Amino acid sequence: MADKAKALQPLVHDEFDDDDDKPLAHRVQKEVALSTADDDSDDDKPLAARLPLGLRTSERKDSLPRTEPAVVKAASLQSKPSTPSLSMKTPKIVVIPQSLGKPDSKMEVDGDDDEDDIPLAQRLASSTSLIKKVVQQKAKASSSTGTTAIAARKLLEKKKVKRLQAQRMVIKKKIITRTTTKSKKIEPASGDGVKWTTLEHNGVIFPPPYEPHGVKMLYDRKPVDLTPAQEEIATMFAVMIETDYAKKERFVKNFWDDWKPYLGKNHVIKKFELCDFTPIFQWHAREKERKKNMSAEEKKRLKEEKLAAEEKYMWAVVDGVKEKVGNFRVEPPGLFRGRGDHPKMGKLKTRILPHDIVINIGKDAPVPECPIPGQKWKEVRHDNTVTWLAYWKDPINDKEFKYVFLAASSSLKGQSDMLKYEKARTLKDYIDNIRRTYTKDFSSSDPTKQQIAVATYLIDRLALRAGNEKDEDEADTVGCCSLKVEHVSLIAPKSLQFDFLGKDSIRYFNTVEVDERVYKAIGQFKKGKKGGDDLFERLDTTKLNLHLKGIMPGLTAKVFRTYNASITLDTLLQDTRGETTIEIIADYQRANKEVAILCNHQRSVSKGHSAQMERLELKMQELEEQLEELETDLDRAKRGKPPLKDSEGKVKRNQTPEALEKKIASTTQKIDKMRLDMRVKDDLKTVALGTSKINYMDPRITVAWCKRHEVPIEKIFNKSLLSKFAWAMEVEPDFRF
Structure with missing residues (x-):
């Protein structure tokens, strides 16, 4: 079976609890842009005003066009110095055996140019451009005539435009009457506008080849020999035997179904029930402990080596500006986890190789060299209407795609975010x-x-x-x-x-x-x-x-969701009543919580929540005892008496009433803060605030609120959000969504 299998990622590292259960691909949907503007009402009554209607809960259980104004674009380019092209040195060659993949699996790009495959939005866009073209031609022709001729031509022009608009409405009606079409995921197509002029990058970085550890698992209580490919898949399961996944019937069945082809018909392993992965699990535990016990110098050296190897993949040059790349690492192979009772949990995520990957780069830029000998990129494109740098089919669901984009802090992503929220703001007019x-x-x-x-x-x-x-x-x-x-x-x-x-x-x-x-x-x-x-x-x-x-042009369910999340936050924050910074931040978190509830952003209660609350409760009791002791000392000091002995029987030094009053005020403040922290922590234990903050709440609302209430923005946005929302930081304090 060795010639049938692809070697996978080494499993010695500590990342088996990473985010494998996060969505693996950006789903590509057809967008159909229809022109309309049938209402200019300015009533924007917020949903938050009707929160009791929409949020009465009986029991709760667990890419856009780069079309910014020229001034904005110029500013963004001037703010960053022009950077020379990226170094395109040939990376170190790593030999990876061509094995362990889906047998004879090939991904072919459909080259059909039939108009039925052209997104409807593009067909309608062509109709729009035709209207514009006619208007421009007529305007040009009329420039050389007198006023009478101009008036006549304008009348003809209006009639022509009306005819073209009527044709467009026919197209729209045809689209709307296509009642049997179901939503489906499609391969990425060109976008609807130029996003960049020049683009350079170094491609993606692949996980290292698998290194066999040689530890034998047991079958029917006897050691079993495994090939490297067989051992690697066995190790994937072995490291998870103490997790809840390994106890799920569906997870075990999918793993066994995917492992059997690599074992082959003549292998001694026939039944999963007789398999004992404990020796491999114990080896992995020892490796984790060994890495944990490394010296600080060795850990630092390994970290520096990793950063040096990844450095060139971390950056792209877009229109002469150096931009950070998002997730440039190809996902290592492993067992799919999924969320909830996902039907594919436990299935094998095979190794992604260069022949699976489509690269998108500038036409005049050097194509990233393939780092694996005998391999080549699946395809190289030069599409400046999209912002992805590379993509490949998801190894678990071949209807989905995994993308490499610029980082959230990049100017392109910032422009995309700003346009997204401006689109949602437009909804208030409709x-x-x-x-x-x-x-x-x-x-x-x-x-x-x-x-x-x-x-x-x-x-x-x-x-x-x-x-x-x-x-x-x-x-x-x-x-x-x-x-x-x-x-x-x-x-x-x-x-x-x-x-x-x-x-x-x-x-x-x-x-x-x-x-x-x-x-x-x-x-x-x-x-x-x-x-x-x-x-x-x-x-x-x-x-x-x-x-x-x-x-409304561009209106989708997500625009509704973004609008309602943002308008709810904006409205609730107007009722900020806290006096201290701590109380004001608590008001923000309560508003954030209402948005998270509206969007159903839940999380399970963490395992350590109860223990954490108990620790805080004990600390609270200690502070209250300190306060009581200080108040007693103050009373005695005012009467000229020495303080009582402390809890350990030691004599305390004399303090002035003024000094004791300061300590009492400080301790009282600590108690109030801790009490508020405990209440907020318990209140938010099943609510995920981050998702709405990252994806649905216009960051300008938060920035303006922080400025109005003199709250440091770092108290609300972490480092990554500050970078992601850099474009929102100059908003005026009186901004309203």
Whole structure:
């Protein structure tokens, strides 16, 4: 089997508890840009004002175009000195055996140029550019005529534009009537605008080849010989035998199914039940301990060697500006963990090699040299309409892709973030009309229109994700469009109880009071259906997003989510009442918590939470005893008496009443701070504040709030967020979302 297998990453390091369960790819979705502007109402009544409606919980359980103004672009380039091209020295060659992969697995890029594969947004964009072209041509032609001719030409021009717009509306109607199309993941296509002119980088860094350790596992209590490929996969499982994953039937079954082909039919190992991985586990534990006990000098040397090897991959040069690259490391092989009861947990993540990777780089830039002899990149592209530097198919789900982008602190990412939040801010100019329209359609005689209205209401009021239809081998997570009858229960007189697994298999359990017409409509949608039937059988994410883009350009469920998260934070922060910095920060965290609850950003209670609270409680008791002792000493000092002996029976020195009063004030402040910290810590034990802060809350709201209340921004944003949101730091204190 050696010629059939690919060697994998060495498993001697300490990173078996890393973030393998995080999503492995950015899903690529078709974007359809439809032009509309049917409302200029300026009513932006915040969702936060109606939080009791949307957040009455009975029990809670566990890339955009780079089109910034020229001034902004110039400033961003001037702020960073021009950097010479990156060094493209040939890296050290590492020989990796061509084995242990999916047998005969090849990934081919579809070269079909059929127009059906062109994103609808691009087709509509071409229609828009045609309109603009006609206008420009007519304007040019009219410049040489008199005023009468100009007026006549303008009239003809308007008629021509109207005809073209009518043609575009026909295209839009055709799109909207494509009722059978389901959302699907597609291979990355070109973007919708030039993002860069020149791009240089050094590609990606691969994990080192596997080094066999030679420790034999036991089968039926007897040592067993394994090839390096077989041993590597066995080691992947062995290091996890004391985790909850190794106790899950699905995890074990998937591991066994993927390991068997590498063992072969004639191998002595036939049954998983007779396998004993303990010797390998013990070897791994010793290796961890050995690394832990290394001297500080040795650890420092290893760290410096690692940084030196990675240095050239950490940077790219975009339009002459040196920018940091995000995750430039190819993911090492291992066993997939997933979240919740993911159907693919335990499956083997095979080694990614150069022939799996597509590189994107400037046309005149040197192509990164392939670091593995006998290998070459799958493809080299020169697409300046996208911002990714490399991508490859996910080894677990070949419908998903793993990308390498510039770091969050890069100018491109900063511009993308700013545009994202500006898009969400634009929604306030449309939101009143949108709500008025979907409210009117609650009682529509058209069942499709009625379902779209109810779904839009739920996305707006509850910040639900749109949701995609899942294949059998994908985690059965749910969004608005993929809700089943069994996920929503009617509770009289007009409440709905939602119970389903959301993104990352996190349970969404919420009971909310809704509009009476929504309550009745949900009852109609459920009528005559079984528990596993679609609640919105006439709707999918493609149709919903087409509808949303028809009422506001670029509107999606995520824009709703970003808008509602940001407007909620902005509104709640207006009620900041704290007097001290500690109290003011607690007000912020409470507002952040409400946003996290709205977005269903939960986390399980950490194992150490109870112990941590007990330690804080003990410290609190000690401080209270100190305070009581100080107050006694103060009383005696005022009466001219010496202080009592301390708890250990030692005589305390005499102190003036003024000195004791200062100590009492200081100790009281410590007690108040600790009491507040304990309350906040316990209050937030099941809420993940970070996700909404990173992805959904406009950072300018936080920066402006910090400036208004003189709170150091470092108290709210950690180092990585300060870098990510550098573009937001110059906002004025009176900024409102």
